[in-house]
Amino acid sequence: MIKRFFTLLLNMWQYLYWKGKVGSHDGYFLIYRGCDIHYPQYLHLGRGVGIGTDTYIGPVRSSAGIKYNPYISIGEGTWIGKHCSIACIDKVEIGKHVLFAGYVHITDHSHGYEDITRPISPQPLTSKGPVIIGDDCWLGFSCEILSGVHIGKHCVVAARSVVTKDVPDYSIVAGNPARIVKQYNFKTEKWEKVRKNM
Secondary structure (H helix, E strand, O other), X not given: OHHHHHXXXXXXXXXXXXXXXXXXXXXXXXXXXXXXXXXXXXXXXXXXXXXOOOOEEEEOOEEOOEEOOOEEEEXXXXXXXXXXXXXXXXXXXXXXXXEEOOOOEEEOXXXXXXXXXXXXXXXXXXXXXXXXXXXXXXXXXXXXXXXXXXXXXXXXXOOOOEEOOOEOOOEEEEOOOOEEEEEEEOOOOEEEXXXXXX
């Protein structure tokens, strides 16, 4: 009983601390201890969002002399597991009631490397566009969602998959690079295996 009381007290303190720092929110949310959130003013949180211990959220404001206007939106009821990371120079939009397992990585950019006369670290960042994840998705343990990817509604990304292309609604993807392995058939009302690649 005492432990529960102190847990509730700590959770409320965390909420009040972050409430004044995030750019906008739709109601109560929970950010657990150990989270590293850079520039929280670029972050929108929906009601009931939970962000697990030691998660990193990093909007990038500038790199290699280039300024960015990043925006990260996490929808209502979404739960982000422990040790996840989200990095953004443009936009990462996560829908409602999305479930993250631990160690999920999402980024809308990568490091430039094309100029062989310069080290990679000071070269401009590159991006294929925003990352958008639809409502009701499940992102498996240690999967990666890369720049420019749009994932549809009610999709599953299998553990350790690397998603490099768009995923249509009601699909399950797996592998590196990820490919569609199942899709929901509304005629048969069943999940069916898919043999063709994405």
